[in-house]
Amino acid sequence: MDHPVPKSAASWFYVFGSGALVIFGLQVVTGILLALLYVPSAGEAWNSLQALNHDVALGWFLRGMHGWGSNFMVAIVLLHMVQVFMFGAYKFPRELTWVVGICLLLMTMGMAFTGQVLRFDQDAYWGLGIGASIASRVPVMGPQVVHLMLGGPIIAGATLSRFFALHVFVIPGILIGLVCLHLLMVLKLGINEWPMPGRLVRRSTYLKDYHDLVHKDGEPFVPYAIWKDVFFAGILIACIALCAAYFGPFGPSGRPDPTNIQAIPRPDYFFLWLYALLALLPPSMETPALLIGPVVILGGLLALPFLFGEGEKSWKRRPVAVISVLLVAVALGTFTHLSSYTPWSPIMDAWSSDPIPDTDLAHRTALERQGALVFQQKQCHNCHSLGNEGGMRGPALDSVATRLTQDQLIRQVIQGGGNMPAYGKNLSPAQTTALVGFLETLRPAGQSPARNASEALAEQGPASSPNSSAPKP
């Protein structure tokens, strides 16, 4: 047990890999315990989860451990990946370790997706529909892929059963095999030394240099370096337990009932970025992005150590690497944050539960107030906010009269445009007049309304135009 590692490898930055392994072990144990009661049947899964939550001693805590464990797992795996990337640990001779690691990442996301399906509530049911819709876009084979994924024509018992088999047998089996391979290579090739700016990796010299470093300036892994891994593992498990105890388990939310069309599905946090991306991509770009994007990204990740296997390891000399990681982090963070309040979704009950602010109704004529009524009845409030209440899909209309003239308002309401549907068929001329009348009053005090400059000029008559050469009437 005298496996020497570079002294610099005993760093807190290096604990994420073992942390992921510990969480994997935790998930296996909690998963087995959950499987003692969980029923993977479409008709009974939800009931068995309720039994776990309420009828079994500390069942809710166990569910919480497993659910929060999965959240922490994705986070730790991503941290580990970023650390390995920033420290150049994917370079020679550890290319295959990186490749296996990418496969592990894919398997982890697979566990995340199949796991949230097993919760089999409303979100899981409609989430499966979203997955099937994405899978159907595969060219030529689309419908067949969907039937394979669902195990039949619809999301039903066969679907849950095959996701159960994937989540409990297939993917964990692959994970165990890949983790053993990953660990074997770490043992064989040694832990990456702390990168030094200027100390380049060269295939011809690295192996000898590393060997010298480890035997000259190395320490046995146990106990010199391992204590930090063990300590971090304890912190991780304690944090997961605290989250489980304080926040409780995740759902289940409503029953997986396809006839409940009031459902507003949401994925677990690790897929929120995809939720935002699918809402914001231009429609025609979506299918190419979904089919080609993952291939390009995976191809790039897998090719990384073979394209950049030599050279600088330190992030201080790798600006492209640093900027790439920052870019990805900011993008993922922004998308995830947007999905926390989904500005693109109409608020389905705003038209009936968010009132028009009093300030928008005071000192209005009867026609303008009728227009406010039309605004509510036609669900305008679902997409447009007034006084910070209502949907955010369209622009807030508190000052719309300063931006659009009467003609523009009439045209926008009747013909729509951009992300707005046309309301012409569902508004009578009287309703349109009232609605536009109301909208024309929506401007802050002291700001003048939008002005049609050419109309004003035309109303003054041609004689008063400075460039006019027409004779006076």
Next chain:
Amino acid sequence: MSDQESLSRRAALTKIAFAFNAVVGVVLAVPVIGYLLSPMVRARKNGYTSWFALGAASNFPAGQTRLATYRNPIANAWDGQTADIACWVRNVDGSQFQIFAVNCAHLGCPVRWFPQSGLFMCPCHGGAYYEDGSRASGPPERGLFTYNHKIENGQLWIDAGSLPTPGGSASNRAKNGAPCA
């Protein structure tokens, strides 16, 4: 028997043993792969959709769009509520019907009908459709999925049974353009 002869006999028997295993493996692979691919094969052979009655046509008054639910024709006993499927039935003018799937044509979330504004709205990514199912705004690239239907003896019959998806089968490909696009 000399050593050479017994070695070559042994080698030959080894080859035969491996070949026999290969044959057994291939023969066994057929039902295993057939089992794995059965959802695909069944769709090809019999199709998943069939005709069944949704209810009396008089249940759907003219000029209105109403939610109807049915038990999927292909359902297992343990499917529970997941085999109860909903659809939007629009009676256009008393004799013509349109039956829409509740699944948004973008990614399948359930769309809601608002009779006041005559719009279907999807809660997930903001897709919207007009009364006739054509695309109004948002991420969907096409109008709502429609089911083939007919009226026989005052009953509304629908040809359904499979989850509609954007890349789905030809019967769902009734692409509707926006009215003024």
